Amino acid sequence: MDFFSLFVMDFIQQLQSPTLAFLIGGMIIAALGSELVIPESICTIIVFMLLTKIGLTGGIAIRNSNLTEMVLPMIFAVIVGIIVVFVARYTLANLPKVKVVDAIATGGLFGAVSGSTMAAGLTVLEEQKIPYEAWAGALYPFMDIPALVTAIVVANIYLNKKKQKEAAHDHESFSKQPVAAGDYSDQQDYPSSRQEYLSLQQPADNRVKIWPIIEESLRGPALSAMLLGLALGIFTQPETVYKSFYDPLFRGLLSILMLVMGMEAWSRVGELRKVAQWYVVYSVLAPFVHGLIAFGLGMVAHYATGFSWGGVVVLAVIASSSSDISGPPTLRAGIPSANPSAYIGASTAIGTPVAIGLCIPFFLGLAQALSGG
Amino acid sequence: MDFFSLFVMDFIQQLQSPTLAFLIGGMIIAALGSELVIPESICTIIVFMLLTKIGLTGGIAIRNSNLTEMVLPMIFAVIVGIIVVFVARYTLANLPKVKVVDAIATGGLFGAVSGSTMAAGLTVLEEQKIPYEAWAGALYPFMDIPALVTAIVVANIYLNKKKQKEAAHDHESFSKQPVAAGDYSDQQDYPSSRQEYLSLQQPADNRVKIWPIIEESLRGPALSAMLLGLALGIFTQPETVYKSFYDPLFRGLLSILMLVMGMEAWSRVGELRKVAQWYVVYSVLAPFVHGLIAFGLGMVAHYATGFSWGGVVVLAVIASSSSDISGPPTLRAGIPSANPSAYIGASTAIGTPVAIGLCIPFFLGLAQALSGG
């Protein structure tokens, strides 16, 4: 059991890394009822600085590197983003008491990427001194946007089909009264009183426009900051400010954010009780399943084009993460009939801590065992 | 007068240290009517970072050090925290126009510890290159919690006794009408319209539960942050984040907080005019008296177990400080009938600037004169 003992030792050691320790610390002090509060404005600026730094790193790396080696990992990132939604569509959506649109939205959120989780992954890799491509952070949007677009498109195709079926059904069964309670709630699917979010849908000809969803994603604060950093890294010379500010403060700011995410995860656990218990099962398993798909594809890139083992871990961590900042507003706009308690609760309360606290050490240990073996 | 001249020179030099200079600067610009405002959220995160750093320092030190040498200073910290309340009970409380519960609450606040004052003390010690035990900051809760618990217990014992006496008195003097005005106001003692704070008391059998007070203290944002840092320092390996973030930013963040405390002190001076003038006398003298008691006990530890002179100064500074963040809410909950203007005004407007601006240089000079002489 050499592989296994290596893996377990590594796992335990990583829980002591500042990044994971602050996450667990946040959960513990929240569980103990601490009144500690990190102001909202501080969290906002921390997320901005982390994602700008990741963007700058990627941009500077892209400026100095061979673009062709990025192609395969980028394609794989897109593929994983799309697959994740279909995994939710054909597993979670078919479970009892789970609404199909809620399941698709949850899949979209778990396919989308969390900047904080990615930052944690990159930091743990550095703490363990495992090299990875500096442009790996730039894979973020290549998985994030396809996942959100796919979720919104799939959800709307489903809703349109259902509507047509119901219209046909209504004609047929005009006399079949009364409707069963379960049937009724399924037909409704939270008929959107949230008309304000409907802007992303095109109600007239029942087709979904893809471009507005992409635009909405790109405009979100997290992706804006990252793409700004990327552009500045590629086209300007931000090295002085990168070395004196964004890079040295990165780990410390991340530790504060991890603490906040730990406290947040604990406080959101309650929300999950309101939705079907299957979300809990999905939220625990999905990060591993998604990460393993990405890890497998990453290994293909490793053997095909020399993608580093560190890069494979980054791809797996991005896949196992679920979006906490940019995803929710885009999904609310794109699938207004889905229940936010379901997908946000599943992601924040379980998905994110599992991805950071369990998947990062797991994939890192896996890579070390495979590469060292 | 070798001792005295050494002391005066040292005192003047320390006023030029950034920590004290920013405090005095804050008082001066507030006095000149500056419209400078440091946002509340910035102060919150600064306090979090300072106390997390102090906790981390302590935790890392405890992990690597001999625990037995901490025992005596810890016991002395507890003793000082308790004595301080009784000093207020038998001096301030007996002065004219001072209500007994207000005096006990003020004693509790002056016994409790200010993280900012402690941070200032540690920084001035480092600026003067005087060594102290790295775990000295961990003495904080050992003085803070006993002081608050003692104050709340003593206040409630007093209030219960008075109630019983009044009940007996009412029986005896049923016919003695009318009641004198002074007597009346004494009987009332702000009969708590603040019923929401009564949770910490057990009204049924007139006994005070101690555990909820301790729990309330530990949950406050200041102690939470410090204990989190302490736990992370002991059980995990936060060295990277400590060295790249919490430690280098410490002094700078403290300088901003000192500025805020200087401005705050100036703006609170007005509140003191509403309460008895004896609070002013107490607030000026108490930090020195409490600090000297702690300094004396610290010297015992110095000669008994080799506690460093720097550590003696830390113990004295902790004792001379009065709580500004964690103390007030705990006291409002524990002694709802005490007047917050009295104890918060006394602490913020006079106690804290005296402790930082006068007591830190005083005890540091004392230690240098004694150790050098």
Place this chain on the structure above:
Amino acid sequence: MDFFSLFVMDFIQQLQSPTLAFLIGGMIIAALGSELVIPESICTIIVFMLLTKIGLTGGIAIRNSNLTEMVLPMIFAVIVGIIVVFVARYTLANLPKVKVVDAIATGGLFGAVSGSTMAAGLTVLEEQKIPYEAWAGALYPFMDIPALVTAIVVANIYLNKKKQKEAAHDHESFSKQPVAAGDYSDQQDYPSSRQEYLSLQQPADNRVKIWPIIEESLRGPALSAMLLGLALGIFTQPETVYKSFYDPLFRGLLSILMLVMGMEAWSRVGELRKVAQWYVVYSVLAPFVHGLIAFGLGMVAHYATGFSWGGVVVLAVIASSSSDISGPPTLRAGIPSANPSAYIGASTAIGTPVAIGLCIPFFLGLAQALSGG
């Protein structure tokens, strides 16, 4: 064309410096509709830290330097501050559809100094490794306050004269009814419903008191922070906190502020549409004209007392900047009848980006071409 090609190459290179790149990046992402928001409280603390740092730099420099060499640049700063207002009075104010008080207020704002623009100028100088006097930042108030005072005095003299003329005119033309619409709006000059701002004026004897305007300027958050830094730099020993905190964080914090100013500039462009188009012309040209006046005077100081070329650029940049923080409230108080959309829109939307993005590279290139040629 050696001079010109040197200048163009330098200009393009400087647009890649982090400071200017973040400004342009902010304008671009705002134009693309990014939802990125930097919280207000973060901007406040960044401005505080930048100006405290500039003050500390100046104060430490003044403590260690020959004061006599500061005299000439200081006098020139005062002269430029006054001239700028008269430039606006005799150019912008005489253009069609421009109200005289609005023009004077705009002149005051363009004469006043922007701490952020100055910070950007100092940083670009450092990025280009061009030496300048460390006390150059301390020239700020010597241009800022005279400009604001002059604007308020000139505006009030104008308003008083007009009122006397109107009173005389009213007597003469008592029967000439009705008044033309254009005439009417001119007579009104936004009759101040903003009575709360009138405190700075002395309505009784129609003379303007200068001291309250100076006092108001000095109390503003930007100048308070800078003067506090200056005083601490001169009278105390803030070197430790300067080197560990204010100095290393300067460039990074500036990059965030530049981003915010870029976004802000874009969002304010709309306001300019409401006022006369001449404001646009003035806002583009004025930074260059003011900067050239200061550059010329700076060259006099260069040849007379050895003021460095870097210092000449700082003086020109200060002159080309227009106030964004301290200026507007002082002007609203001092000239309540002027329209803030006019002067704030002109300054924030055009003046500041022109000063930072065009004037800094322009004057730096000019100095390099002149000194190198």
